Amino acid sequence: MGGTAYLTSDRVAYSPAAAMKKRYATILFLLLAVAGFGPPDSAQQKVRRYRQAHELPLLTEYMALLAIPNVAADTASLRRTASFIAGMMRQRGIQTRLLPAATPGVPPVVYGEVRTPGARRTLVFYAHYDGQPVNAAQWAPGLSPFQPRLASGPVSQGGQLLPMIKAGEATNPDWRLYARGSSDDKAGVMAILAGYEALVQSRIKPGVNLKFFFEGEEEKGSPHLGEIVEGNRALLASDLWIICDGPVHQSGQKQVVFGARGDVNVGLTVYGSRRPLHSGHYGNWAPNPALALAQLLASMKDSTGRVSIAGFYDDVVPLTALERAALARVPNLDATIQQELGFARAEGSGQGLNELINQPSLNINGLRSANVGAQAANVIPTTAEAMLDLRLVLGNDSERQVAKVVQHIQRQGFFVTTDEPTAAERARYPRIVRVAPQTGYNAERTPMDLPLAREVVAAVQRTTTRPVVQQPTSGGSLPLHVFKKIGATTLTVPVANYDNNQHAENENIRLGNLWDGIETMAAIMQLK
DSSP states (O other): TOOOOOOOOOOOOOHHHHHHHHHHHHHHHHHHHHHSSSSOOOHHHHHHHHHHHTTTHHHHHHHHHHOOOOBBBBBHHHHHHHOOOOOHHHTTEEEEEEEOOTTTTTEEEEEEEEETTTOEEEEEEEEOOOOOOGGGGGGTOOOOOOEEEEEEEGGGGGGEEEEEOTTTTOOOOTTTEEEETTTHHHHHHHHHHHHHHHHHHHOOOSSSEEEEEEOOOOTTTEEEEEHHHTTTTTOOOOOOEEEEBBBOOOTTTEEEEEEEEEEEEEEEEEEOOOOEEEEHHTTTTTTHHHHHHHHHHHTOTTTSBBSTTEEEETTTTOOOOHHHHHHHEEEEOOOHHHHHHHHHHEEEEEEEHHHHHHSEEEEEEEOOOOOOOGGOOOOEEEEEEEEEEEOOOOOOOOHHHHHHHHHHHHHHOOOEEOOOOHHHHHHOOEEEEEEEOOOOOOEEEOTTTOOOHHHHHHHHHTTOOOOEEESEEEEEEOOOOHHHOOOOOEEEEEBBBSSSSSSSTTTEEEEHHHHHHHOOOOOOOOOO
């Protein structure tokens, strides 16, 4: 055969000469590698090596950001937070400015821009810096919402509080960093800015023009985001918005989410007598608003948890065949999560979590009427209150969905008002409920076959050996409709761990998720 290898239909014929050449090539490759002349590191390796060498300064900076209160109602602290983020951006060489709303007192958007010579596309990276209200008394011993602390693991599972790392010490990816906003959503701010820093310091040029957009009102429903975006249409021109908010999949796999549910809250107040009454003297006679509200709420769902309000699901836009196929590939961890959370039966008539977050929902956020526990008294209360949370999917309209709820309440025999009931109304109507809907927004969804979206999925996939989960929509809500109005296309690429306790006490970020998030954002910035 003259030392030549010939291809056959299913094998390569053996050649002693070719085998010898292959051995020599392998030896030469190893010698060059030992001498430092091996193949160049990939961009991903450079970013990771930079992050590993700078964990202490990155963590120190992040903890300083988390120490600034960011409750959505505290506008003064939010302005401090915005100024701190602007400083973080300027230190990284990003041209930065604040975009104010026309309405006084609104936290500004922190905006930045980096032009990449020769780039033909522009990406906007979004996160929000405001957070949910806090009740410090509910946090675990040793933890405080705005005093960031490291722990060896989840404190609910025996994790121990740790001292701050010192120079030269490495972190454990399973450590947790506890603070309000640590995952929702200052983690997004940090991952984006540190990802850009890692690229620049590793001498890797971004492949696209970059714009940074950090909002300060997301947890209030983004009531002024529209006026800021509309007032800066030209400035915000882009090919795609990358929304960095929310958790990765419960499996720990990274995910790209193509849409988000809409959201609107509705406050309900049911009325009884003008003053509290002794339950012995007036029980069985005076109407109890707590019972009336409980009966009303119970009428809104059946025993499986499906909403029984007429027409609640009628206008849902069905998932496409491509979206259904993607949903079928999402890992099903229902049994594991259910066991972890400690409840015996899930709602949904046999449907799983993955299917149910693609449907509209009705949740009771809270109930209040008189007192319980040590403060309980034998009274018939004067009022009972509840806050409903309506999550919307594509096809739902927030005002139309609220109207369905109001019509249901009326069908239960209640007089509905938007104001405190008058004396005449109290005398006329035996059952009264005040309905107070808040500002809401609708769902949005990006087509899964969009070429640029496929490129983002591929970029995220390069940062992990596990398959990237692709979700048609997220269970949570984001103000994507505002960006849609200026013609923007959005994708959500979350970084936080699924068990982060966002919106609740003991909010945390798993350090491994933060580090992975930095690498993910850096990878997306390298799109061409």
